[in-house]
Amino acid sequence: MGANVKTLTIKINTHLKQNNLSKAVATLFESLVPVDISLYASLFKFCAARRAIIETRKLESHLLTFNPTPPVFLLNRAIEAYGKCNCLDDARELFDEMPQRDGGSWNALISAYAANGFADEALRVFLDMKKDGFLWNEVSFASALGCCGSLLEIKFAMGIHGLVVKYGYQRNVIITSSIVDVYGKGRFLREARRMFDDIRNPNEVSWNVVIRRHYDMGEEKEAVVLFFEMVKRNDVMPLSFTVSNALCACSRIFAFNEGKQIHAFSIKINLVDTLVVSGSLIDMYSKHGDLRSAHNIFNQPNAKDLINWTSIVTAYATNGRTKEARELFNEMPERNIVSYNAMLKGYTQNNKWEDALEVIHLISETNIYIDHVTIGLILTISAGLLDVEMGKQVHGYVYRHHFNSNLFVGNGLLNMYGKCGDLRSCRAWFYQMSHLRDTISWNSILTGHARHKRSEEVMMVIRKMIEETPPTKHTFATILAACANIFALDPCKQIHGFLVRYGYDMDIVMKGALVDAYSKCRCIMYALMVFEGTASRDLILYNTMILGCCHNLRSDVAIDLFEMLKSEGLKPDNTTFQGVLLACICEGRVELGREYFDVMSKEYCVIPRLEHYESMIELYARYGYIGELENFVKQMPFDPTASMLIRVFDACHEFRNERVGKWAADRLNELNPSVPFRFELMDHRRTG
Numbered sequence: 176m177g178a179n180v181k182t183l184t185i186k187i188n189t190h191l192k193q194n195n196l197s198k199a200v201a202t203l204f205e206s207l208v209p210v211d212i213s214l215y216a217s218l219f220k221f222c223a224a225r226r227a228i229i230e231t232r233k234l235e236s237h238l239l240t241f242n243p244t245p246p247v248f249l250l251n252r253a254i255e256a257y258g259k260c261n262c263l264d265d266a267r268e269l270f271d272e273m274p275q276r277d278g279g280s281w282n283a284l285i286s287a288y289a290a291n292g293f294a295d296e297a298l299r300v301f302l303d304m305k306k307d308g309f310l311w312n313e314v315s316f317a318s319a320l321g322c323c324g325s326l327l328e329i330k331f332a333m334g335i336h337g338l339v340v341k342y343g344y345q346r347n348v349i350i351t352s353s354i355v356d357v358y359g360k361g362r363f364l365r366e367a368r369r370m371f372d373d374i375r376n377p378n379e380v381s382w383n384v385v386i387r388r389h390y391d392m393g394e395e396k397e398a399v400v401l402f403f404e405m406v407k408r409n410d411v412m413p414l415s416f417t418v419s420n421a422l423c424a425c426s427r428i429f430a431f432n433e434g435k436q437i438h439a440f441s442i443k444i445n446l447v448d449t450l451v452v453s454g455s456l457i458d459m460y461s462k463h464g465d466l467r468s469a470h471n472i473f474n475q476p477n478a479k480d481l482i483n484w485t486s487i488v489t490a491y492a493t494n495g496r497t498k499e500a501r502e503l504f505n506e507m508p509e510r511n512i513v514s515y516n517a518m519l520k521g522y523t524q525n526n527k528w529e530d531a532l533e534v535i536h537l538i539s540e541t542n543i544y545i546d547h548v549t550i551g552l553i554l555t556i557s558a559g560l561l562d563v564e565m566g567k568q569v570h571g572y573v574y575r576h577h578f579n580s581n582l583f584v585g586n587g588l589l590n591m592y593g594k595c596g597d598l599r600s601c602r603a604w605f606y607q608m609s610h611l612r613d614t615i616s617w618n619s620i621l622t623g624h625a626r627h628k629r630s631e632e633v634m635m636v637i638r639k640m641i642e643e644t645p646p647t648k649h650t651f652a653t654i655l656a657a658c659a660n661i662f663a664l665d666p667c668k669q670i671h672g673f674l675v676r677y678g679y680d681m682d683i684v685m686k687g688a689l690v691d692a693y694s695k696c697r698c699i700m701y702a703l704m705v706f707e708g709t710a711s712r713d714l715i716l717y718n719t720m721i722l723g724c725c726h727n728l729r730s731d732v733a734i735d736l737f738e739m740l741k742s743e744g745l746k747p748d749n750t751t752f753q754g755v756l757l758a759c760i761c762e763g764r765v766e767l768g769r770e771y772f773d774v775m776s777k778e779y780c781v782i783p784r785l786e787h788y789e790s791m792i793e794l795y796a797r798y799g800y801i802g803e804l805e806n807f808v809k810q811m812p813f814d815p816t817a818s819m820l821i822r823v824f825d826a827c828h829e830f831r832n833e834r835v836g837k838w839a840a841d842r843l844n845e846l847n848p849s850v851p852f853r854f855e856l857m858d859h860r861r862t863g
Contacts (some may be wrong), residue, residue, distance in 0.1 A: 180210055187214060196221050200230045200237075207239040212249060219252035221846040228260040234366075235269065244274065251279045258287025282306075282314040294322035298331065311338065313347055318352035329361035340505035348374060351833045359388025376410075383417040386424075399433055406440060408795045415449040422455035426462050434459045453478040454486055461490030464796070481507075492521020497530065512543055519552040523559065531556045547581045554587035563595035570604075579608075586615045593623020598666055614650055622657040625666045648679050652688035659692035667692040668701075683709065694723025703732070714745050721754035730758035734767070756790035760797060768794045769803075792819050796826035806837045817846050824852060831856055 186384050190199035199218065215238055222231040227792045235253050238245050250273055257266035266287045281304040288297035301319045305311065307574050311319075316339055323332035336354055344350050348678045351374050358367035371377065371385045382405045389398040402421035405411060419442050420502060425434035438456055441447040447456070453472050460469035472478060473487045484507050491500035497518075504510075505520050515538050522531035535553060538545060550569060557566035570588055578584045585608045592601035605612070605620045617636070624632040651670055658666045671689055674681060681689075686709045692803065693702035706712070717740045724733035737755045740747060747755075752775050759768030772791050775781045788811055796805035808823060815823075829838030833856055840852040 180206060180208060184210060187218075191217065196225055196227055196230055200233050203234070203237055204578060207320065207458055212242075212246055215245075215249050216252055216607060219249070223252075223256040223259040224262045227263055228257075228265075230258045231260055231262075232265070247273070247275060247277050248279060251277075251283045252565055254280065254283040254287060258283065258290055261291055263287060263291055263293065276307075276309075278304075278309045278312060278315070281309055282312070282318065285315060285318045287767070289318045289322050289325075292325075294325040297322045298326075298328070311342065313344055313350055313531070315813045316342075316344060316350050317353050320350070320357050324353075324357040324360045327361050329357070329363060332357040332361070332447045335563060345373075346375065348376065348378050348381060352378070352384050355381065356384045356388065359384065359391065362392060364388065364392050364394065379414050379417065381802065382411060383414050383420070386417055387420045390420050390424045390427075395428045396430075398424040399428075403433075403436065412444065413446075415446050415451050418446050419451045419455040422452070422459050426455070426459040429463065431459075432506070434463075441773050448475060448477050449474075450478065450480055450483065453484050457483055457486045457490065461486070461494070464494060466494060466496065468491055481509055481511060481514075484508075485511070488514060492517055493524065495521075495525055497521045497525055497527060503772050510543075512538075512546055512549060515543070516546075516548050516552060519549065519556070520666055523552055523555045526559060528559045531559075547578055547584050550578055550584050551587040554584075554591045558591040558594040561595050563597050563600075564594070566591040566595060567600075578633040582608075582611045582613060582616075585611050586613075586619055589616060589619035589623070593619055593626065596627055598624060598627065598629065617650065618654060618657060621654050621666075622661075625654075625658045625663040626661045648674070648681065648685045651679070652685055655688040655692040655699050659688075659695040662696050664693075664698055666698035667696055667698075671701075683711065683716055687719050689751065690716065690719050690723060694719070694727060697727060699723060699727035699729055702727075712743070714740070714748060716752060717745065718748070718750045721751065721758070725754055725761060728759035728761065734760035734762070735762070737771075747779055747781065749781055749787070752781060752783075753786055756787060757793065760790060763797050763798055765794055765800055765803075789819065792822055796822050799826070799830040801830055801832045801835055805838075813847055815842070817843065820846075827854070828856070 183202065187199045187210075189203050190196070190202060196218075199221070203214075203218070218234050219231070221227075222234060227811060231253065234256075238249060238253070242249075250269060254266045254269055257263070257269065266284060268278060270276070270284050280301065281468060285297050285300050285304070288294070288300060298319060301311070301315060301322075304315065305628065319335055320332060323329070323335065332354065339345055339347075339350055339354070351370060355367045355371045355374075356505065358364070358370060367385065367388055371381065374381055377385075382401070386398045388403050388406075389395070389401060399421055402413070402417065402424075405413060405417075407520065418437060421437050422434055425431070425437065438447070441452050441456075446452050446608055453475060453638070456472045457769060460466070460472065469487060469490050473483055482505070488500050488507070490503050491503060492499070500518060500521050502772060504514065507514060515534060519531055519532045522528070522534065523684040531552075533555070540547070552565060553569050557563070557569060566588070569591075572581050573584055573588070586603070588604050589601060589608075592598070592604060601620060601623050605861045608616065624636060651674060655670060667689075674685070679685070686705055689705045690702045693699070693705065702720065702723050706716065709716060715735060721733045721736050721740075724730065724736065732756060737747070737751065737758075740751065755770055755771050759765070759771065768791065772783065772787065775783055775787070791807055792815075795801070795807060804823060804826065808819065820839045824836060824839040824843065827833070827839060833854065836854040836856075843852045
């Protein structure tokens with residue numbers, strides 16, 4: 176190599192060390208003689224890393240000018256660089272013009288197509304490679320399997336799996352991990368797990384793949400078990416994505432203790448500061464209502480990116496703490512539509528319509544593009560405010576911006592028109608979206624008409640539904656629940672008659688829906704008739720009937736039903752005991768109520784909940800058992816709530832028990848009420 180070339184090479188390498196690729200390539204053109212091929216290789220590598228298409232083309236031009244027949248591996252590097260630059264036409268043209276190729280040339284082209292989302296073309300090149308007489312290797316198989324996963328070409332992948340075994344690559348951890356991944360994506364989880372279990376020494380990628388695919392397939396518990404198995408083996412350091420997937424699995428199945436263990440482990444291995452892990456931790460703690468821990472994670476260094484900002488805002492908003500959510504929202508350095516949607520969702524869930532309108536105004540002042548979720552939330556706000564004019568404006572926006580084919584938006588419009596009482600528009604839009612309608616659509620229009628006592632229209636809609644797509648009995652169960660919530664008795668009767676007339680098989684779910692609907696509509700005799708006509712009754716049906724009797728002042732029947740339930744060998748649960756305690760309150764059966772409360776945990780291993788303690792306090796308080804009331808409250812395994820103490824306070828006034836009344840007042844004052852409590856028997860009043 177001449178002195179000039181050496182000087183030039185040093186100069187180029189200096190520019191590369193300074194990350195100045197453009198000057199390095201420009202300096203290359205100062206040479207009038209070929210430079211060392213290793214320099215070309217380094218330059219192509221830099222071009223690929225920086226996705227520098229102009230420099231890649233210049234470099235190829237210089238190479239071919241001074242080397243009419245360059246080494247194949249250099250042209251392969253050029254194809255790889257073109258692929259990284261998303262210039263597949265250049266890559267293909269260079270490949271086609273190569274005077275000779277090797278397996279690396281084919282793999283470079285396959286990888287270029289695969290990396291840029293052209294999986295179909297990548298698989299075609301993969302097959303052409305064999306036709307041209309070249310053998311596949313690990314790189315070929317790994318790229319092709321990735322394409323099969325993208326296209327869900329499971330049969331193709333099975334064929335490659337067979338070739339992997341034939342060519343002796345079944346011990347290659349990269350290829351076997353790719354096979355696990357493609358089987359998992361194709362929902363062949365059993366085959367994916369069998370393949371994973373055959374890997375002798377799975378690496379961090381293998382574990383990540385198998386855990387993620389179990390999570391994606393709804394096997395969250397197994398995903399968590401696999402994560403702890405990986406940790407126990409102690410020979411692999413998990414990826415941040417693996418930790419994140421395990422945390423997401425814990426969040427979905429409410430495995431809070433396991434999630435906290437994974438949190439501790441992520442601190443130990445220094446992954447807790449990665450954005451993907453911190454985001455998953457915020458989500459997990461938020462879903463469990465532990466906002467303090469979620470906020471602590473958010474306050475960690477490097478945790479405050481846009482996604483985590485949005486997550487913490489969502490956490491406070493969806494947990495009803497909209498004031499704190501809004502404060503965080505206002506502090507956000509930047510926002511996207513997901514951030515705005517989070518605030519809107521929090522306000523709508525808590526019926527804070529005016530605050531929601533303020534957020535809509537903020538959105539209108541930005542140039543941000545709203546999505547179908549935003550439109551659905553604005554329609555919910557219109558429905559909450561009963562503002563049909565606002566809803567119609569949104570409807571116009573839906574047409575102008577082509578959201579009218581979105582099912583979520585369509586159902587939002589139906590709900591809005593139905594709640595606002597514009598049933599003509601509701602029906603008109605319902606018929607317009609005939610090509611989209613689903614069960615929610617039918618339920619929306621039925622509920623809308625039932626809410627406004629339009630029984631005849633309800634039945635007309637049901638007949639139309641039957642003509643178009645016969646509803647299932649479970650659809651009718653949903654409709655009955657909607658009618659029950661608005662006490663629409665006539666539609667309930669008509670649906671019941673329709674089910675009988677058309678011979679629907681009314682299983683226990685359907686019977687339960689009828690019992691619930693009739694009970695809530697104050698037609699307890701019909702509810703009992705359906706209940707008694709059910710041959711095989713389960714606990715849910717009994718609970719529904721017991722609560723229905725209580726709400727219809729037939730507590731005597733509710734108590735009889737409880738005894739009948741036990742005689743049929745069913746085990747009562749929390750809801751059952753809530754029902755019978757309510758019945759005892761209505762009937763004045765204090766001793767029986769005490770017996771039921773005692774046997775809950777002793778005989779049936781049912782741990783009393785807050786509502787059971789409240790029922791017992793009400794039972795003692797209503798009938799003047801002040802001594803028993805005092806003992807009960809003081810022996811509870813937790814401090815009495817303010818509402819419990821107020822009930823004790825009021826009972827002591829009613830039955831003139833000064834000692835216990837003063838005790839309740841003192842305890843209430845310890846809770847710092849806005850108006851202090853003072854117990855005085857003279858005027859029987861709560862005074863401040």
